[in-house]
Amino acid sequence: MRNKGIPKILVTGGAGFIGSELVRQAVRRGYEVSIIDKITYAGDLKRIGEIRERIKFYKADICRKKLIDEIFSVEKPDVLIHFAAETHVDRSILDSQVFIKTNIEGTYNLLETSRKYGISCFINIITDEVYGEIREGQFTESSPLNPNSPYSVSKASQDMLGRAYLRTYGLPIITLRPSNNYGPWQYPEKLIPVIIFKALNDQPIPVYGDGSNVREWLYVADCAEAVLQILEKGKVGEIYNIGSGIERKNIEVVKDILSLLGKPESLIQFVKDRPGHDYRYSISTKKIEADIGWKAKTQFEEGIERTIKWYVANIDWVNTKLRELKKYWSRIYG
Numbered sequence: 001m002r003n004k005g006i007p008k009i010l011v012t013g014g015a016g017f018i019g020s021e022l023v024r025q026a027v028r029r030g031y032e033v034s035i036i037d038k039i040t041y042a043g044d045l046k047r048i049g050e051i052r053e054r055i056k057f058y059k060a061d062i063c064r065k066k067l068i069d070e071i072f073s074v075e076k077p078d079v080l081i082h083f084a085a086e087t088h089v090d091r092s093i094l095d096s097q098v099f100i101k102t103n104i105e106g107t108y109n110l111l112e113t114s115r116k117y118g119i120s121c122f123i124n125i126i127t128d129e130v131y132g133e134i135r136e137g138q139f140t141e142s143s144p145l146n147p148n149s150p151y152s153v154s155k156a157s158q159d160m161l162g163r164a165y166l167r168t169y170g171l172p173i174i175t176l177r178p179s180n181n182y183g184p185w186q187y188p189e190k191l192i193p194v195i196i197f198k199a200l201n202d203q204p205i206p207v208y209g210d211g212s213n214v215r216e217w218l219y220v221a222d223c224a225e226a227v228l229q230i231l232e233k234g235k236v237g238e239i240y241n242i243g244s245g246i247e248r249k250n251i252e253v254v255k256d257i258l259s260l261l262g263k264p265e266s267l268i269q270f271v272k273d274r275p276g277h278d279y280r281y282s283i284s285t286k287k288i289e290a291d292i293g294w295k296a297k298t299q300f301e302e303g304i305e306r307t308i309k310w311y312v313a314n315i316d317w318v319n320t321k322l323r324e325l326k327k328y329w330s331r332i333y334g
């Protein structure tokens, strides 16, 4: 690190679901944190309300290179943690343009600016979806990338751009590929909050295809903790998968939540499958366990209960998103 002592962190997408959890944890650990966030439909400063006074916030689009340069020139960060992205697969199927723009061009701007200002570490947050689907076994960090949706292709491009800047310019990059996150503050278009919200309101719960698709579920606090541990102990140039080993079929997740809420399974409504829907994701976490000593702590049952409690207590927050959500739900599920 350039500064001896605690590094200065700049977080893109720090008002998003995972980024805000990372920021809350980093502030608790005593880091000096600044955030760049455009506050798209998915961004919300309420997520960092409790620590707002202790961080610097820049409302800015990572696609605006000059503005990003100005922020770097003021902040002079040691570390950039890059969470900002368009993140929802279904939206990328409806319209992928903004995914290409933000996830690829926005990342390019950050890489170029980081190179110019000589940062000590660029943490590039990708996703396990870049590996594509796997019927059996697990992907390791050296598995080839075979992304299938416009979202995962844009993230694979972000990943490969990072690789190019590491190899070509020696930019100190660490690449992270987390699995599906869930937990408090997730924007209610993603599977788990959709199930909770619809179930609480006794509305039909849309399930793609026959619900047999499998995802690996990682509690958001565990994911953020992994990122901070990698910042402290990770090796530049390395790639780390971040997963929990907890695999569930979508239909199992729906039934678990219905049962915890005491709601009937008759709310389940199978809908036409998502085009190109990946069947299963599964990643090996042997590397992060061996090199960093990190392992996910939260069991699925515990994480889901905490998440449900949070949504029940914060249903007003979900309701503030409803107008935008209804428009979106009608486009996706008809």
Ligand SMILES: NC(=O)c1ccc[n+]([C@@H]2O[C@H](COP(=O)([O-])OP(=O)(O)OC[C@H]3O[C@@H](n4cnc5c(N)ncnc54)[C@H](O)[C@@H]3O)[C@@H](O)[C@H]2O)c1
Residues within 6 Å of the ligand: 012, 013, 014, 015, 016, 017, 018, 019, 036, 037, 038, 039, 040, 041, 042, 043, 044, 060, 061, 062, 063, 082, 083, 084, 085, 086, 087, 088, 102, 106, 125, 126, 127, 128, 155, 177, 178, 179, 180, 181, 182, 187
């Ligand atoms: N949520 C998951 O399950 C998951 C799993 C693996 C990887 N990831 C990756 O982790 C990162 C964070 O995911 P999330 O679920 O917290 O996302 P999110 O959608 O909740 O938040 C994204 C944030 O980025 C901001 N943003 C979007 N476009 C921007 C732009 N052009 N300029 C500046 N800010 C912009 C938004 O305002 C928002 O605050 C993403 O890179 C995502 O691909 C997410």
